[in-house]
Structure formats: C-alpha cells, structure tokens
Amino acid sequence: MRRLLIVNHMVECYVRRMNALDSTFAALSHEARRAILARLADGETRLSDLAGPFAMSQTAVSKHVRVLSDAGLVTVEQRGRSRYCRLNAAPMKDASEWLSDYEAFWGQQFDNLARYLADNGD
C-alpha cells in the first residue's frame, strides 16, 4: 500500500514536472485561485468552507481546487464526507526562482517610456 502510494506520487510528479512552470503560472493567473491559496495559508480548510465567500457555485470552486491540485499547489484529502485542502507551496518556489532571474531588470520600469519620449517627444 505504502509503495503504491509513493509510486503514484512519483508518476504524478514526473508528468507534472514536464511543464511545471506552465501549470504553476496558469494556476496562479486567476483571482479566485489566489484567494483560495491565501485562505489555505491560514491552515487546512474543507472544500465547502472554501466555497463560502465566493459568488460562485461549489462546483466552480471544486474545479478551481482541481486546477490547483493538478499544479501541485494544493493537496486534497478525503476524510469522511469532507475534502480537506492543504497548501503545498513547493511549486511556488520554482516560480519564484524563475522570476528572480529578472530581478536586475525590475528597476527599469520607466526607462522604456522615458527613452521613447526622448526619441519622439514633442
């Protein structure tokens, strides 16, 4: 049993890592999903409790959780009739490291406009 769980987990990780950054960034690109992650940062939460604050059906929230789960950002565990969702921030680390490669360019945010104006202004 334990071995099967580990193998399943490894297979899922392998498939996901093929384009892990794709699915991580895609999962983060929706306001509702970022809100779900923020909520889970406070601790494990049942799916139905997650759905509460949102103006959408529980089915829709369930789909969002599925997207987060496929991206490895959330783990879901069935206990009784409830599904408990837990934050798994590991994929965020890779995303953050990818972004940090561009840190040197963050200070230049107005350079492009300034240069364009210098060339074309008035």
Added chain:
Amino acid sequence: MRRLLIVNHMVECYVRRMNALDSTFAALSHEARRAILARLADGETRLSDLAGPFAMSQTAVSKHVRVLSDAGLVTVEQRGRSRYCRLNAAPMKDASEWLSDYEAFWGQQFDNLARYLADNGD
C-alpha cells in the same frame, strides 16, 4: 505630443492594473513566452529575430508578443519596417512579491505526503 503619450500610458496602466497579476501570471504560463523574455533579457530584439528559433509561424510569435505586451512585460517600438521588442520586468516584481508571501511555506514540500502516509500507509 508628450502629454498625449503620457496620458495614453496612464490609461493603459490603469486598465491593466485592474487584474495585473492575472495577466502577468497568464503571460508567464507559456514556455514560448518565457523563452521570448529570456531572449529579451540579452537586449532589444527585432520580432523577426525572435521568431527564428521557434518551430512556429511568425504570426504565432507575433501573437505571443502581443500577449506579453498586453501584460506590460514587453514594450514594442516600430522603427522602419521592424518592430523592436524590449523587456519590461516591472510587472514581474509584483508577481514576485505576491509569491514571496508564501516563502515561509516552501520548506514543507513533503510534509503532506509524509502526513498522508502516516495516516494511511500499509
């Protein structure tokens, strides 16, 4: 002329900021667009030179650049018959700051599996 450019820039920024993180993360969620950004980190590049290494039409690359441009990650400037693309990493800073809120959780990547196995294993 200068004033018009600045107003246009402000309007574009305002509209974009409405869901800036959405469009930033969405723009970053495609391998080809991340490759384009990596290329632009080496300096300004013509659109046709960007298209070279990709196994897709120039039209498709043009569409990717449009997505990056709409997200404010790239500025495009027409000079002669060429379009010069330049990296604008400013939106990445916001994305990175959002991610850094979860930095405290990055160390827990195997906790969930371990806990699950402890509860259900064998």
Added chain:
DNA sequence: TTGATAGTGAACCATCTGGTTGACTAATGC
C-alpha cells in the same frame, strides 16, 4: 520601378477555460 523583407489582419480551426444546472454517490445524524 520592382522585388524582397517585416509584420499585421482576417478567417478558420481545435482545444481549453470558467461558469452553469441537474442528477448522482457517499457519509452523517436523528
């Protein structure tokens, strides 16, 4: 002037996304 180059726009296509509703399964509590 003529031809090559850079790039967009329009039309089309398949697939994905984000949402709905309604029927269904499974666990819980009385």
Added chain:
DNA sequence: GCATTAGTCAACCAGATGGTTCACTATCAA
C-alpha cells in the same frame, strides 16, 4: 430507515487561447 450534507460527474455554454494559411500594407534596397 430517512433526511441532510459534501462533493463529483456529465452535459452544456460562451468566450479565450494557440495555432494555421492567405492576403495585405509598408519599408527598404537595387
């Protein structure tokens, strides 16, 4: 046993995405 609660699944929908091809405009160079 029976009603309630938690949640998924299937079907459906509108719109976005990612790609193509073809026609077109505009610039450059001989």
